[in-house]
Amino acid sequence: MGTVLPSHASVVVIGGGIMGCSTLYHLAKMGVGDAILLERNKLTSGTTWHSAAQVRALRHSHNLTRMIQYSVDLYSQLEEETGQSVGWIQKGSLSIATTPDRMTHVKRQEALAHAYGIEAYSVSAGEAKERWPLMNADDVLGAVWSPDDGRVSPSDVCAALVKSAKGMGAKIFENTGVTGILTENGRITGVETTQGTVMCDAIALCTGLWSRETGAMAGAEVPALACEHFYLLTKPIDGIVGNTPTLSDHDSHLYIRDDSGGLLVGCFEPMGKPIKPGVLDETFEFGLLPEDWDHFEPMMELALNRLPALETAEVKMLLNGPESFTPDGTFMLGETAETRGLFLGCGLNSVGLASGGGAGMNLAHCIVHGHTAYDLAEADAKRFAPIYNSLEHLMARAPEILGTHYDIAYPGKQLSTARNLRALPLEDEYKAAGAHMGQFYGWERPLYFGKTTEPRMTFERPDWFENVAAEVKAAHEGAAIFDASPFGKIEVSGPDAEAFMLKTCAGYMGRKPGSAIYTSVLNERSTFESDITAHRIAEDHYRLFVGTAAIKRDLAWFRRHSEGFDVMLTDSTEDYAVLGLMGPESSRIISEVGAPELNELGYFKVGPAHIAGKHVRAVRMSYVGEAGWEITMKAENANAVYAALTAAGAKPAGMFAQTSMRVEKGFCAMGHELDGDNTPVEAGLLFATRKSGGFIGYEALQERLANGAQPNVVSLTLDDESAMPLGHEPIYLDGEIIGQTSTCAFGYRIGKPVALGHVKTQVADGARVQLDIARQMFDATITIGPLFDPDGSRMKP
16 A cells, blocks of 8 residues: 555545445556545445445446446456456346236346346246245246356455556555545645645545535535445355355345355345434444344345245344435446536445446546546436435435335336425416426426326336327327426527537537527537537527436536637526427417417527517427427416416426327437437438538547448337337347337327337338337337328428
């Protein structure tokens, strides 16, 4: 270990758990030879040392799975690389199902495994019992067996990572607490410690349980909170001979494996116990919290049912070790929005050892190259609204997130805690119309209308099916109102507004005032940072409309590229409401409410008007494939405008109807069809990209074209009206997987389930394929282009 702190290091890693050790190792591998790691106490203290250290590769997305597959490969090679054993035990995992819905869930996971190249297959209850003889299998319906899963020794993995990193020049300083983080003009400049000050260019913040407080030292929001986490350890019992597979009984909230001849029985109970900041202070090193048998008792009863041998087992201890959780159950990775050079690798949500190898590699890649090795937008450090960082919110939400660790992935499922954080201007009107709300970036948004009771969670046709059908019908035959108020809004103003937009956006940003422009926002690799719509209000003023959950990320991205331009960027999201009026009756309604001039607007043109005496600015465009306008107004005027529109016959519609219509229309969305791994070429959006260049990513885009890139987004229509695709289903052609679905819905205008998806090879229009939905094959037809296109219009500028 190091003895004297250097005066400068390119990167300072704070935290000596699995995430910090992995990040340091990968920084050294990538040539950052002067990187150092600071640990307040000893390596692996905090959470890592008491981790159950399960490594299960399959996750809900390809790239998260790919990341853990990297961890598996890394852990297996570290022993050969360093001579240090990592305790890798590869005995597989067995996921049992005791309810029909859990069986569907695990079979959906099995289908995903096939798409991601992971070995997994269904076994009967009898076969499951053969693999876990101690298990009571009386209520087991079936299981999925994953032979490649395993576990490691946390301390040994960290020791191997550190040993290799030191051999490449990196240094580790234990017993060195961080007392302050230095910044200048919003950028990291150094770290103050108990052993002195180190100036640096970047910080990798891998401080686990203490990440929120450490991030605050640098002025950054890091919404993560510690919760108590329990597992039971027994003394040796009969029947445990050698190592066993991990047994996952998620219906009972349990995971089970052998430990030193006994059993380890862990749980993710339905509602965890949060830990207030300050309880775990700087003296909490290799510490544990008090046993809480009252809290664990319901889990113990379930464990006794599953493992009768526990009745006579001698308990060694009930381990209560804290772990950190984020508001959505996914870790935070990447540079913060608030502070340049501050990179987060924290909030691992009890999957630290499984994720650590791949997450550390991606964090180091982000520090060195400016981006992760592949798209990890779901873990973006900039994805949370500021309100999510409040202690009140975290104390309510984190315990629920712990309990969702083993949730069944039902469509439409919403979290129940920490709700009603941000209300739409029309909240009262929507509640009066029977809106069922969902939370997005803190906003409560209508999912559908007309049913006030909580929906039944199911993989079958949902309770809201007919409600959404009525909303789509209103938009298709009459007129519907879709609320887009939570979309982020960024004002770009100043003498260099046009030059700035031409540089940062790939679309036709030079169009005259009164124009709306759909545009990709690309990075240097020509892959998507965002896709937005811009209204050019004046020569020196654009208003950008960005995704609801993207405002923090996109605003940070634009600000960081504004150097050298005389522009001002302002977040005006909450100043304005946006209502989409869509459907064949829209023209009549817009005239009746006092704005007939809007009927004269051309497609993708913006114009002012007055509705109910209130000033509005409307753009002729549609996200749902029906003619209409997106109407922007001051938030305080939304009630009057809405009242006028509904009085003239428009009906409110929710997000489920919008998604259904978007998929039918073939429109792509960020986080679904668009991400940091594909470009406008693959997405079929090259028509909205300037041929003249001059924008970030242009050269890389030309190179992608020269290398033969082709569009790979397709539309699919399923034959079976009862099929329930949810997204990520493998697409088969002639028995081979050629892609996956991205967004799925029921297409009410065509009367069939529909989907958008990506394919790896070119497929002919009309090709017949199959979707694997929970290991049942459903026939489908591929369409190149929209499935429903009433007016033949496309999203062209």
